[in-house]
Amino acid sequence: MKGGHDDSIPGDALSECSVTNLSKLFPADAVDLKWMQAPLISWYRACKRDLPWRWTKDPYHIWVSEVMLQQTQVAAVIPYYLKFSHRFPDIFRLAGADLQDVLMIWEGMGYYARARNLHKAAGMVVNRHRGRIPDDPEAFQSLPGVGDYIAAAVLSIAFDRPLPVVDGNVKRVLARLMKVGVPVNKTSSYKIFRNLAAAMLDHDDPGTFNQAVMELGALICRPKNPDCRACPLSGKCRSHQDKAAASYPVREIKPPVPERRQAVGVVFRGSRVLIVRRPENGLLGGLWEFPSGDIDNGESPEAACVRIMREQAGLDVTVTSLLTRIRHTYSHFRLKADVFICKEASQNGPMVAENAAGFDASGSTQTSEAINGRGVWVSPDELDRYPFHRAAAGVKSLILTAS
């Protein structure tokens, strides 16, 4: 860009920048983002979607919606939000519930740490704050699962606190509006977007303003095919003026994710099938599945299945047949799994419960230690009492269909 005056923000522009020194990094008019408040809020009032959580200012319900909306699109969240609100209508009901019941409602939505953290945080709010969600950013953000975004979103919407939200929508809108050249998916870029978001925030109605920016990103300033003709900000949008909206935001290219191969074992004892619960933390934590594990290098899928059934359930089995093959894409790896029907070689499984008597009707694990904390034999019609992750749910459906 020689000769011409270029307002765009180069990718190497800044290592540090605060709201106060934005003017040193940006041309003077770049820092003045207040002009967008009126047209944006006006557009929002006219065009906003009718979403369930927009009918309340109750901080608990706002909180629940914002947690669900992390990395999850609005359309996917709506049914979960409605079910969750019905089952846990206030923070006391959530705090008093069993985690397994919370995961039951969350089943299939992914990122299950959100549910674990929300449940834990609800208990902390009840115990420390008598059920009142703190309107102080530091106190609220000290709760598990409450980061910069959740704190700003909930406190601005429910308590009118002037805190700027920075999510994928906000970063995309700002990147195009200001031609911000730093990658939106790099940690080091976060401060730039947060400072720009702080500079544009409407302190008179921060909750509405924050939602308006995000709504613009979702409906108009979309990742693909932005509808610039309908955008209330296009007149002063730099990438629109330069016909470069498609070039923003800039994104760091990530290498392809690796593939992981697993074996899964389905074994019946009489009419009951063995399921196991994953450890509370980590991938798919607290959810149920059929015994499964990685296939070692050079190991056959069948041998891996036999080994996994011995390691996880203390069961000696032989592989009878291949039930199905699973392909599932996670955030950081692709899964290919062979699902085998197994047969017990001997009838004593010392590490596994003989039946489901150790579990109550809700599927909670009150006597889990007595059965190695992992496994339980259940009849197929009881499978719906346990939260399964998506890949395991496919196997569950096959079993239900067959029985």
Added chain:
DNA sequence: AACTCGGGGTT
């Protein structure tokens, strides 16, 4: 600052 953590809607 990179990595981990799901699942699905859009294109």
Added chain:
DNA sequence: AACCCAGAGTT
């Protein structure tokens, strides 16, 4: 298929 979503916790 690739992209990306109202991100947060861990290392």
